[in-house]
Amino acid sequence: MYYSTRFLSLLLLAGFACSQPKETSEVITADSTASKFANAPLVEHIYTADPSAHVFEGKIFIYPSHDIETEVAEDDMGSHFDMKDYHVFSMEQPGAEVTDHGIALKLEDIPWAGRQLWAPDAAEKDGKYFLYFPAKDKQDIFKIGVAISDRPEGPFQAEPEPIAGTFSMDPSAFQDGEEYYLLWGGIWGGQLQWYEDQKLVEGRKGPTDGIPAPDQKAFMPYIAKLSGSMTELAEKPKEVLILDENGEPIKAGDNDRRFFEAAWMHQYEGKYYLSYSTGDTHFIAYATGDSPYGPFTYQGNVLEPVQGWTNHHSIVEFEGKWYLFYHDTQLSGETPLRNIKMAELTHLPDGKIQTINPMK
Structure with missing residues (x-):
């Protein structure tokens, strides 16, 4: 979702495709930088990130x-990502004009929320639409909430309390037949490292407090089946194991492959695909399994690093073709001011995903 100037500087030294905020008042436009990007921004009138795409209606x-631009100081917990509302967008087909349906939900309309409306997702059931979103509560702890609408574009009405049993951030809804699941989790600013046995540990405050040693099992995303109402968990959350080629859990020090945030699930030809961001190494990686609960075996990368510190995506099928939605910083050159994009995604005959390069 985020992160700080200190980490950004380290990555620049390492040669990653990142960019610092510009020290000039010159306006950066998509046209002036388009030559190095493989795909154009979908939305240019506001800054957008973390795109979750679905086919509805x-x-x-x-x-x-x-x-949004903010006066909040940058830190390693992502406080400068101080988002305050959600917009919903739609397009009739890839390449068509993108419609901004306006504000779908505002921070002040969520009774339990204190700040930071980070990456959301949505689901539909029986003609109702459900917006799942993370926000910090009044004690500055991330929880996951849900809001409901009769229309896919909203506006959405938030439930008065967060979903019991949830923690951390980056909720992602997955439908498998008649069953619906919620995935979530993220380390560092996502606070997943502050929990043990799904309970908050007192005294953990920093981005690395509770992070395992490099040779220990990495943190994994969580999954739980949703109840029939779509507003509650139907079971205790379960860890989703991501394994290496030897069947061992990915280690915390395996930064190129370990889960950081942005879990997303899709199904293709009977296999379940779990994709996610590796965070500080900037890949969208993926693993495959035979059940939504996993375990999943690491397979490779969906997306190479983008310009900007963060990476967050979704994968959706539309009229027989698959598409990846992601973000970068083409419009602003600044990590907290991103823009969403899309690219066609290809599943290869052996079930692997052809890696996408966001740069030309």
Whole structure:
């Protein structure tokens, strides 16, 4: 979702495709930088990130976070990602005009929330639409909430309390037949490292407090089946194991492959695909399994690093083709001010995903 100037500087030294905030008042436009990017921004009138895409009512609907300029100081917990509302976008088909349906949910309309409306997702059941979103509560702890609408574009009405049993951030909804699941989790600013046995540990405050040693099992995302109402968990959350080629859990020091945030699930030809961001190494990686609960075996990368510190995505099928939605910083050159994009995604005959390069 985020992160700090200190980490950004380290990555620049390492040669990653990142960019610092510009020290000039010159306006950066998509046209002036388009030559090095493989795909154009979908939205240019506001900053958008973390796009969750779904096909509802025969159209592609996109549920991103809404980046804004803020006076909040940067830190390693992502406080400068101070988003305050959500917009919903739609397009009739890839390449068509993108419609901004306006504000779908505002921070002040969520009774339990204190700040930071980070990456959301959505689901539909029986003609109702459900927006799942993370926010810090009044004690500054991330929880996951849900809001409901009769329309895919909203507006959405938030439930008065967060979903019991949830913690951390980056909720992602997955439908498998008649069953619906919620995935979530993220380390560092996502606070997953502050929990043990799904309970908050007192005294953990920093981005690395509770992070395992490099040779220990990495943190994994969580999954739980949703109840029939779609507003509660139907079971205790379970850890989703991501394994290496030897069947061992990915280690915390395996930064190129370990889970950091942004879990997303899709199904293709009977296999379940779990994709996720590796965070400080900037890949969208993926693993495959035979059940939504896993275990999943690491397979490779969906997306190479983008310009900007963060990476967050979704994968959706539309009219027989698959698409990856992601973000970068083409419009602003600044990590907290991102723009959403899309690219066609290819599943290869052996079930692997052809890696996408976001740069030309």
